[in-house]
Amino acid sequence: MQLLTVDALTVRFGGISALSDVGFTMDDREILSIIGPNGAGKTTLFNCISGVYQPTRGEILFQGESLLGLSPDRIAVKGIGRTFQNIRLFNNMTVLDNLMLGRHIRFRRNPLQAYLRIRTEELRHREKVEEVIGFLDLQAYRKMRVMDCPYGVQKRVELGRAIVMEPKLLLLDEPVAGLTAEEKNRVAYLVTEIRGRFGLSILLIEHDLRIVSRLADRMVVLNFGQKLTEGTPAEVQKNPEVIRAYVGEEA
Amino acid sequence: MNLVESYKDDLKLIEKPWTRCWVALLIVGVILFPLFGSEHFVYLATLIFIFSIGILGQNILIGYTGQISLGQAGFLAIGAFTFGHLTKMGVPLGLCLIGAGCMAAVFGVLVGFPSLRLKGPYLAIVTLGFGIAIYQVFTSYEVLSGGRMGMVVPKFPALFGLTSEVSMYYFVFLLCVIFLAATYNLISSYIGRAFVAIRDNDIAAEVLGVNLTNYKLLSFAISSFYTGVSGALYGMFMGFLDPQMFNFSETLLIFVAVIIGGLASVEGALFGAAFVILIPQLLSGYNELTPVILGVTVVIIMIFEPLGLAGRWFKMRLYWRNWPFR
Numbered sequence: 252m253q254l255l256t257v258d259a260l261t262v263r264f265g266g267i268s269a270l271s272d273v274g275f276t277m278d279d280r281e282i283l284s285i286i287g288p289n290g291a292g293k294t295t296l297f298n299c300i301s302g303v304y305q306p307t308r309g310e311i312l313f314q315g316e317s318l319l320g321l322s323p324d325r326i327a328v329k330g331i332g333r334t335f336q337n338i339r340l341f342n343n344m345t346v347l348d349n350l351m352l353g354r355h356i357r358f359r360r361n362p363l364q365a366y367l368r369i370r371t372e373e374l375r376h377r378e379k380v381e382e383v384i385g386f387l388d389l390q391a392y393r394k395m396r397v398m399d400c401p402y403g404v405q406k407r408v409e410l411g412r413a414i415v416m417e418p419k420l421l422l423l424d425e426p427v428a429g430l431t432a433e434e435k436n437r438v439a440y441l442v443t444e445i446r447g448r449f450g451l452s453i454l455l456i457e458h459d460l461r462i463v464s465r466l467a468d469r470m471v472v473l474n475f476g477q478k479l480t481e482g483t484p485a486e487v488q489k490n491p492e493v494i495r496a497y498v499g500e501e502a
Numbered sequence: 503m504n505l506v507e508s509y510k511d512d513l514k515l516i517e518k519p520w521t522r523c524w525v526a527l528l529i530v531g532v533i534l535f536p537l538f539g540s541e542h543f544v545y546l547a548t549l550i551f552i553f554s555i556g557i558l559g560q561n562i563l564i565g566y567t568g569q570i571s572l573g574q575a576g577f578l579a580i581g582a583f584t585f586g587h588l589t590k591m592g593v594p595l596g597l598c599l600i601g602a603g604c605m606a607a608v609f610g611v612l613v614g615f616p617s618l619r620l621k622g623p624y625l626a627i628v629t630l631g632f633g634i635a636i637y638q639v640f641t642s643y644e645v646l647s648g649g650r651m652g653m654v655v656p657k658f659p660a661l662f663g664l665t666s667e668v669s670m671y672y673f674v675f676l677l678c679v680i681f682l683a684a685t686y687n688l689i690s691s692y693i694g695r696a697f698v699a700i701r702d703n704d705i706a707a708e709v710l711g712v713n714l715t716n717y718k719l720l721s722f723a724i725s726s727f728y729t730g731v732s733g734a735l736y737g738m739f740m741g742f743l744d745p746q747m748f749n750f751s752e753t754l755l756i757f758v759a760v761i762i763g764g765l766a767s768v769e770g771a772l773f774g775a776a777f778v779i780l781i782p783q784l785l786s787g788y789n790e791l792t793p794v795i796l797g798v799t800v801v802i803i804m805i806f807e808p809l810g811l812a813g814r815w816f817k818m819r820l821y822w823r824n825w826p827f828r
Binding site for chain 1: 512513515684687688690691692693695696698701702703705706707708709710711712713714
């Protein structure tokens with residue numbers, strides 16, 4: 252069975268079609284990349300999958316179940332985690348607390364335990380969080396407020412916060428945007444490593460084509476809210492329509 | 503230096519042995535206070551403890567969850583009058599307090615519903631309307647407010663050979679400690695984390711699986727429970743209830759106390775309560791200056807110390823912890 256099926260997805264904001272009739276499928280443990288110029292509708296697509304927007308038309312199936320009409324928190328429980336393009340961390344919380352919040356849906360929640368300071372659950376989840384802290388090399392920043400951390404670290408914290416949810420599908424919105432060349436390589440390595448180690452499927456939005464073509468198994472190209480083409484990185488790069496969308500018409 | 507050796511050590515309420523010492527000293531000091539403090543000071547301290555419970559509740563809502571509310575007086579009034587009616591029916595004191603809190607919490611949830619849609623100043627306007635509406639309801643319906651002469655509430659009984667005032671002092675102090683400790687626990691738990699997450703970034707919180715509806719309403723319920731209990735204690739302390747005690751200036755007093763004490767800080771509630779109650783006392787000769795002083799303090803605090811007195815306190819502790827190194 253397909254992990255994720257997006258079918259004829261259409262999103263309209265007033266008169267503007269942010270997405271029109273976009274469809275693709277995704278297999279288990281696949282890294283699928285969505286590319287396209289600015290304003291192509293990539294982030295809108297992510298917002299639809301994670302429930303932040305409701306599409307005008309179309310269908311999104313996750314493990315055979317429709318995600319339409321579900322609130323973002325229900326979708327998170329179903330096993331979809333995501334990061335944001337412009338970092339959306341909880342700025343006044345420590346790195347550790349940010350990651351612990353990622354475990355929120357896995358907590359056995361009992362208000363009485365919260366009030367009486369019975370913290371067995373907390374300890375159980377701390378183990379998992381520490382594992383991810385080790386994996387992402389965040390040990391030195393554990394007790395720092397996120398606001399005070401450098402940009403590259405914030406990006407990693409956001410990645411970590413999505414991983415600790417133990418989702419089946421991870422949506423990464425430009426994970427290497429704004430990083431140095433060295434950090435880019437490191438995150439690129441992490442992305443493949445995440446798939447291997449945590450057994451996730453990853454849907455990736457990225458502008459850096461060199462890195463994308465190294466990471467992705469397949470690519471979907473969007474332009475002006477429509478799907479241009481889909482295929483392996485090598486196929487997509489040779490496609491004349493894609494070249495036209497990115498570089499423009501030949502004179 | 504204290505070394506954290508296990509994840510469990512990390513979750514302690516009080517981390518350092520020194521902190522334990524001075525907290526214990528402080529508690530002993532408060533217990534011995536009525537022996538050498540004059541009656542007037544006991545009166546003031548009782549008032550501070552009563553207010554800090556309500557301010558603590560509002561701090562959970564405004565400081566931690568980031569939902570700006572101006573309906574405090576309404577919740578105080580609901581708590582106080584529920585308490586008044588319940589004591590008239592002869593319900594035991596403990597149940598009366600819980601009843602007052604729960605009634606306020608129910609109204610808190612009702613007021614919380616707009617918060618699912620409204621943010622920032624818009625929510626403040628809605629809750630402001632609620633506070634004023636409750637005040638009007640109590641002034642207009644004598645059945646609720648106990649008539650033109652107000653409602654007489656029995657004072658706290660004199661226990662263990664102490665006067666009524668001193669017994670009340672100990673009782674309120676005990677409640678205050680319970681509320682403070684419980685709030686520390688709540689804030690450091692998954693619930694507190696979810697509250698802060700909603701304040702810092704509600705979309706991210708939702709995508710991570712925090713149900714905004716539940717947690718916002720929970721925050722409203724908890725905070726109005728505290729405020730309701732505080733109102734009930736205030737009524738019992740005064741021995742008399744009148745809608746006039748819960749007008750808009752009461753709301754502002756609590757709001758100002760939350761900000762001066764320190765947003766998103768538990769001990770800040772105590773500081774804030776002490777500030778708004780002691781300042782009018784210090785200026786008792788110039789009563790007309792009190793609102794000016796409070797207003798100017800809020801302006802100064804917002805500019806120089808956005809985290810309020812609690813933020814200043816935290817910085818002082820940090821300084822002494824590292825002394826003589828900087």
